[in-house]
Amino acid sequence: MTTLTAxxxxxxxxRTRPFLRGLVLVGxxxxxxxxxxxxxxxxxxxxxxxxxxxxxxxxxxxxxxNYARFLSQPVYGRILWRSFSVGLQTTVLALLLSYPTxxxxxxxxxxxxxxxxxxxxxxxxSYLIRIFSxxxxxxxxxxxxxxxLGLGIISQPVRLLFTPLAVVVxxxxxxxxxxxxxxxxxxxxxxxxxxxxxxxLGANELQAFVEVTLPLSMPGxxxxxxxxxxxxxxxxxxxxxxxxxxxxxMANVIANRFIEAFNWPFGSALSMVFLVAMLxxxxxxxxxxxxxxxxxxxx
Amino acid sequence: xxxxxxxxxxxxFGPVVAVDEVSLQVRQGEFLTxxxxxxxxxxxxxxxxxxxxxxxxxEILIREQCVTDLPPYQRNVSLMFQNYALFPHxxxxxxxxxxxxxxxxxxxxxxxxxKESLALVHLPGMESRYPRQLSGGQQQRIALARALVVxxxxxxxxxxxxxxxxxxxxxxxxxxxxxxxxxGITFVFVTHDQQEALMLSDRIAVMDKGKLVQVGTPREVYExxxxxxxxxxxxxxxxxxxxxxxxxxxxxxxxxxxxLHLSIPATPxxxxxxxxxxxxxxxxxxxxxxxxxxxxxxxxxxxxRVIYSGDTIQYLLQLESHDLLLATCPTTSAPxxxxxxxxxxxxxxxxxxxxxxx
Amino acid sequence: MDQTNxxxxxxxxxxxxxxxxxxxxxxxxxxxxxxxxxxxxxxxxPILIVIIMSFHPEIYLTFPLPGYSLRWYEELLHxxxxxxxxxxxxxxxxxxALLSAIIGTPCALGLVRLDFPGxxxxxxxxxxxxxxxxxxxxxxxxxxxxxxxxxxxYPYLIIGHVLLxxxxxxxxxxxxxxxxxRDLEEAALSMGANEIQTFFEVTLPLIAPSxxAGMLFAFTVSFQEFVATQMWATPSTYTLPxxxxxxxxxxxxxxxxxxxxxxxxxxxxxxxxxxxxxRRGKRGNRYxx
Numbered sequence: 001m002t003t004l005t006a007x008x009x010x011x012x013x014x015r016t017r018p019f020l021r022g023l024v025l026v027g028x029x030x031x032x033x034x035x036x037x038x039x040x041x042x043x044x045x046x047x048x049x050x051x052x053x054x055x056x057x058x059x060x061x062x063x064x065x066n067y068a069r070f071l072s073q074p075v076y077g078r079i080l081w082r083s084f085s086v087g088l089q090t091t092v093l094a095l096l097l098s099y100p101t102x103x104x105x106x107x108x109x110x111x112x113x114x115x116x117x118x119x120x121x122x123x124x125x126s127y128l129i130r131i132f133s134x135x136x137x138x139x140x141x142x143x144x145x146x147x148x149l150g151l152g153i154i155s156q157p158v159r160l161l162f163t164p165l166a167v168v169v170x171x172x173x174x175x176x177x178x179x180x181x182x183x184x185x186x187x188x189x190x191x192x193x194x195x196x197x198x199x200x201l202g203a204n205e206l207q208a209f210v211e212v213t214l215p216l217s218m219p220g221x222x223x224x225x226x227x228x229x230x231x232x233x234x235x236x237x238x239x240x241x242x243x244x245x246x247x248x249x250m251a252n253v254i255a256n257r258f259i260e261a262f263n264w265p266f267g268s269a270l271s272m273v274f275l276v277a278m279l280x281x282x283x284x285x286x287x288x289x290x291x292x293x294x295x296x297x298x299x
Numbered sequence: 300x301x302x303x304x305x306x307x308x309x310x311x312f313g314p315v316v317a318v319d320e321v322s323l324q325v326r327q328g329e330f331l332t333x334x335x336x337x338x339x340x341x342x343x344x345x346x347x348x349x350x351x352x353x354x355x356x357x358e359i360l361i362r363e364q365c366v367t368d369l370p371p372y373q374r375n376v377s378l379m380f381q382n383y384a385l386f387p388h389x390x391x392x393x394x395x396x397x398x399x400x401x402x403x404x405x406x407x408x409x410x411x412x413x414k415e416s417l418a419l420v421h422l423p424g425m426e427s428r429y430p431r432q433l434s435g436g437q438q439q440r441i442a443l444a445r446a447l448v449v450x451x452x453x454x455x456x457x458x459x460x461x462x463x464x465x466x467x468x469x470x471x472x473x474x475x476x477x478x479x480x481x482x483g484i485t486f487v488f489v490t491h492d493q494q495e496a497l498m499l500s501d502r503i504a505v506m507d508k509g510k511l512v513q514v515g516t517p518r519e520v521y522e523x524x525x526x527x528x529x530x531x532x533x534x535x536x537x538x539x540x541x542x543x544x545x546x547x548x549x550x551x552x553x554x555x556x557x558x559l560h561l562s563i564p565a566t567p568x569x570x571x572x573x574x575x576x577x578x579x580x581x582x583x584x585x586x587x588x589x590x591x592x593x594x595x596x597x598x599x600x601x602x603x604r605v606i607y608s609g610d611t612i613q614y615l616l617q618l619e620s621h622d623l624l625l626a627t628c629p630t631t632s633a634p635x636x637x638x639x640x641x642x643x644x645x646x647x648x649x650x651x652x653x654x655x656x657x
Numbered sequence: 658m659d660q661t662n663x664x665x666x667x668x669x670x671x672x673x674x675x676x677x678x679x680x681x682x683x684x685x686x687x688x689x690x691x692x693x694x695x696x697x698x699x700x701x702x703p704i705l706i707v708i709i710m711s712f713h714p715e716i717y718l719t720f721p722l723p724g725y726s727l728r729w730y731e732e733l734l735h736x737x738x739x740x741x742x743x744x745x746x747x748x749x750x751x752x753x754a755l756l757s758a759i760i761g762t763p764c765a766l767g768l769v770r771l772d773f774p775g776x777x778x779x780x781x782x783x784x785x786x787x788x789x790x791x792x793x794x795x796x797x798x799x800x801x802x803x804x805x806x807x808x809x810x811y812p813y814l815i816i817g818h819v820l821l822x823x824x825x826x827x828x829x830x831x832x833x834x835x836x837x838x839r840d841l842e843e844a845a846l847s848m849g850a851n852e853i854q855t856f857f858e859v860t861l862p863l864i865a866p867s868x869x870a871g872m873l874f875a876f877t878v879s880f881q882e883f884v885a886t887q888m889w890a891t892p893s894t895y896t897l898p899x900x901x902x903x904x905x906x907x908x909x910x911x912x913x914x915x916x917x918x919x920x921x922x923x924x925x926x927x928x929x930x931x932x933x934x935x936r937r938g939k940r941g942n943r944y945x946x
Contacts, residue, residue, distance in 0.1 A: 018771060018773075019773065021767075021771065022767050022771045022773040024763070025763040025764065025767035025771070026763065026764050026767035026768065026773075026779060028760045029760045029761060029763070029764035029779075029783065029823060029827075030764075030779055032760055032819065032820065032823070033782045033785075033820070034782075036798055036801070036816050036817070036820050037782060037785060037786065037794070037797070037820060038782065039801060040797035040798050040800060040801040041797050043797065043800050043801050043804060044793075044796065047800055097692065097695075097696050097699075098696070100689050100692040100693065101692055101693045101696045101697075104689040104690060104692070104693040105693070107689075113936070115697075117928060117932055118697065118700075118701075119700070120928040121704075121921070121924050121925050121928050122700050122701070122704065122924075123924075123928075124874075124877050124924040124928055125704070125881075125920055125921050125924040126880075126881035126883075126898065126917075126920045126924075127881065127883070128881065128883050128898050128901060129707065129901075129913075129916070129917040129920050129921070130703065130704075132707075132901075132905055132910075132913060132917065133703035133707045133917070135910075136703075136707065136710055136720075137702075137703060137706060141717075141718065141720065142720060143706055143720045146719070146720040146721065147720075173699065173703065176696065176699070176700060177700075180696075205685065206685075227787075227788075230788055230790065231790075233790075234789075234790025234791070234792065234793070235790075236790075237883065237884065240902075241905060250790075251790055251791075251884070254792050254793070254796065255792055255795075255796075255884075255887070258796050258799065258888065259887070259888075264800065267796060271792075271793050271796060271797075274790070278790075349843075349847055350846075350847070351846070351847070370846070370851065370852075371846040371847045372847070372848070372849045372850055372851050374847075376847060377847060378844060378847040380840045380843070380844060381840075382838065382840055384838070384840040384841050384844040386845075386859060387863070388862045397849075397850070397858075398848035398849050400849075401848060401849030401850050401854070402849055445844075445848070449848065449849070
C-alpha cells in the first residue's frame with residue numbers, strides 16, 4: 001500500500017480544521033464589527049466618565065459628573081421618558097393600522113405581489129423625504145390646511161406642524177412598512193390547514209382567529225413592534241423636522257451635545273443611559289414574550 | 300484486482316455511530332450494491348469512499364492507494380446523486396466536461412469524449428441544452444454521462460433512481476446495468492430497494508445499524524440469509540419459532556412453539572434444545588386442493604386473507620396448530636381461492652432454513 | 658327535556674359573538690378591506706404630494722398649485738452644491754455596496770454553514786447596526802476615529818456606511834443559502850474541483866442574484882442615510898441627505914421636492930429590479946429539480 005503524496009497546502013489545512021475555515025469566512029466581518037462597533041461603544045462608555053471643560057476641551061480625568069447631571073437635571077429624564085412614550089405611541093398606532101392590512105394581504109390567494117411591491121417602495125424611500133413630506137402636508141399653507149379651508153371646515157389655518165402630534169403622525173407613517181411586512185410574512189407562513197381544523201372542530205371565524213391565527217402571528221407582531229419602537233424612541237429626524245422646540249427626543253439631545261456643544265463626555269453619558277434603558281426595556285419585553293422567536297434564520 | 304477496499308471504516312457523528320467497522324472489498328468491474336433500510340449507514344459509507352465525510356477511523360484504499368485523508372477531488376471517484384445535481388447554470392456540454400476540465404484534458408479530446416459519453420447514454424446532440432429543458436430521465440442520464448466521462452476507478456451511485464416514477468425507473472435500471480457491463484467500470488450502488496439490488500448487482504452488501512451484516516451474490520443473499528434481519532429485509536418469508544428436539548444423520552427435528560413438528564436439513568452444529576427460527580420463503584409454500592404426496596411437510600389450513608397483486612396472489616393461511624403462513628402463488632397457477640376456503644399447504648424440508656434464534 | 662337543554666347549551670355562546678356568522682364574516686371582510694385601503698392611501702398621499710409639489714413654480718409653496726413648471730428641476734441641474742453632494746452619495750453608495758458584499762457574503766456563508774463558538778454573539782453584532790439608534794452608531798464611530806486622530810470625512814463615511822449596510826447583505830445572501838442544494842457542490846468536488854474552485858464555479862454564480870439584490874439594498878440605504886452620516890461628513894464630503902436636511906432647516910425647500918422625486922424613483926427602480934429577479938428565478942425552476 002502506498003500513500004498518495006498529498007500536498008500539505010493551505011487547502012489541506014483549511015479542510016481539516018473547520019475553525020480556520022470559519023475564521024477565513026467570518027473573520028473580515030467580525031473584525032470590522034469588532035473594531036468599528038464594539039470598540040467604539042466601549043470608548044463611549046469611557047468618554048462618559050471623562051471631564052468636560054468649557055471651550056470644547058476634554059480632560060481624561062475620571063468623573064461622575066456627567067451621570068450626576070443627567071440625574072439632577074429633570075429635563076433629561078423627561079426627554080428620556082418622552083422618547084419611550086413616543087416610541088410606544090407610535091408602535092401601538094402602527095400596529096392598529098398594520099395588522100388588519102397585513103391580514104388582508106396574507107389572506108389573498110394570489111395577486112398580492114403588486115400590493116407588496118407598493119409597500120416596499122415607501123419602505124426603501126429615504127426616511128428623510130418621508131418625514132419631510134409631512135411638512136408639506138401639515139404646514140400652515142400646506143395641503144391639509146388648504147383642503148380644510150377650501151372645504152370651509154375651518155376659517156383659519158390650524159397649527160399642525162411643530163407639535164408633538166406632528167411628530168407622532170410622521171413617525172407612525174414611516175413605521176407602517178416596518179410593521180406590515182413582518183406581520184404579513186409570518187401570517188403568510190401559517191398553515192391554512194390549522195384554521196380549517198379549528199373550524200371543523202367547532203370554532204367560528206372569530207374564535208379560529210383568536211385561538212389559532214393571533215397567537216401564531218405573534219413572532220411577526222413582536223418583530224415589527226421591536227423595530228418600530230426602537231426606531232421611534234431613537235428617532236432623530238421626526239422631532240428635528242416636524243417637532244417644535246419642546247419636542248426634542250434623546251437622539252436630538254445627544255446629537256446636539258456633539259455637534260453644537262462639543263460636550264462629548266456628557267453626550268456619551270446620555271448615549272449610555274439611553275442604550276442601557278433600551279436594553280433593560282427589551283429584556284423586560286423578552287421575559288414577558290420570548291423574543292427568541294424573532295431571531296433571524298441564522299440560529 | 301481490487302478497486303475499492305474498506306478496512307474497519309467507522310464514522311461517528313457526535314455520539315451516533317453511523318458506520319461501524321465496515322470492511323469490504325470491491326473487485327474491478329463489479330456492480331456492488333449497499334443495501335439496507337434508511338439510517339443503516341449505507342449512504343454514509345458511500346460518502347466516506349467519496350471523501351465527502353471526514354474520517355473517524357479506518358482506511359479506504361482505491362486501486363491499492365490509501366486515500367483516507369484525501370479530499371474528493373484528489374480521489375479518482377465519480378458520484379451520481381438522487382437529485383441529479385446537474386449545474387443549472389451550465390449547459391449539458393459544460394456539465395459533462397466539468398470533470399475533464401479539472402483533469403486538464405485538452406479541448407479537442409474533451410469534445411470528443413463528451414460526444415462519446417452522450418452517445419453511451421443514448422442522448423446524442425444534446426450539448427447545448429440546459430438542465431431545466433430536460434426531463435427527469437434525461438437529466439439522470441446526463442448525470443451518468445458526466446460521471447463516466449472521467450473514467451473513474453469507481454462510480455458511486457446514491458439511490459439515483461429513487462426520484463423517477465416506476466416505469467422510468469425500471470427502464471433506467473436495465474440501461475444502467477447495460478452501460479456498466481459495456482464500460483466495465485466498478486459501480487458501488489446504494490439503495491433500500493431490495494428488488495433493485497437483486498436485479499442489478501453482482502454482489503450485495505447488506506447493512507443494518509451501521510454494521511455490515513452479509514455480503515454475497517444476490518442468490519446467496521436471497522437463498523441463504525445469514526440472519527433474521529437479512530431474511531426479513533430481502534424477499535418475503537415466514538418465520539416460525541421453536542427449538543431443536545432431535546438430531547438424525549440427515550435431518551433435524553424442530554418443535555415449534557405451537558406444537559407443530561418440522562423436519563429440516565441436518566444442523567449438527569446446533570445442540571438439542573437450542574432455540575431456532577425456521578424460515579420458509581412465501582413462494583415456496585404451495586397450495587393443493589387435496590393432500591399432496593411429494594412434499595416434506597403437508598398441513599391443512601384455512602384461508603384467512605387474500606391479497607391480489609396482478610401477477611401474484613398472496614394467501615394468509617392459518618394452520619390447525621394456529622401458526623400463520625404466507626403463501627405467494629403466481630396468478631396463472633390455479634383459480635383464486637376465497638376467504639374461508641380450506642386447502643392443503645405443503646413445502647419441502649429443503650425450503651426450510653434455520654436462523655439462529657434470538 | 659334533556660334534548661332541548663343540549664340544544665340550548667350549544668346555542669348559548671359568549672355575548673359578543675352573534676349567532677349570525679355570515680354577517681360577521683361579511684363585516685370583517687369589509688372592515689379589513691377598508692383599513693387596507695386607508696393604509697395604502699395614507700402611505701402614498703405624502704409621496705404623491707412630494708411629486709406634485711416638485712412642479713410648483715414658486716419658492717413660496719402653496720396648495721393647490723398656481724401652475725406647473727419644471728423650474729426647480731432645472732435649478733437643481735445648476736446647483737453646484739447639490740450636484741457635488743449627489744455625486745458624493747453615488748460613489749459612496751457604490752463603494753459601500755461593493756465592500757459590504759465582499760465582507761458580508763463570506764460572513765453569510767460562515768453563519769449559515771458552520772458552527773463555531775461565538776456564533777450567536779456574531780449574529781447579534783451583525784444585526785446590531787439595524788437595532789442600535791443611528792445617532793449612537795454615529796457618535797461612537799466618531800469618538801473612535803477621532804481618538805486615533807483620523808480627520809473626519811471619507812474614512813468615517815466608508816467605514817460607517819459599510820457597518821450600517823452589512824446586515825442587509827448578510828440577510829439577503831443567508832436566506833438564499835438556506836435552500837441551496839449542497840449536492841451541486843459535492844458533485845463538483847467529486848469531479849476534481851477543490852473547495853475554492855467549487856465556490857467560484859458553482860456556488861457563487863448561483864448565489865449571485867441575492868448578492869446583487871443585497872448590493873442594491875446596501876446602495877439604497879447608504880444613499881439615503883442621514884442621522885449617523887451627519888456626524889461623519891465634512892462640508893466638502895457632504896452627502897445628498899445632509900444637503901437636503903440643511904435646505905429643510907433653512908426653509909428653502911422647493912429643490913428638496915425634486916430630490917424627493919428622484920429618491921422615490923430610485924426606490925421604485927430598486928424594488929422593481931429585485932422583484933423581477935426573484936420572480937424570474939422562481940419561475941425558471943433554477944435548480945432543475
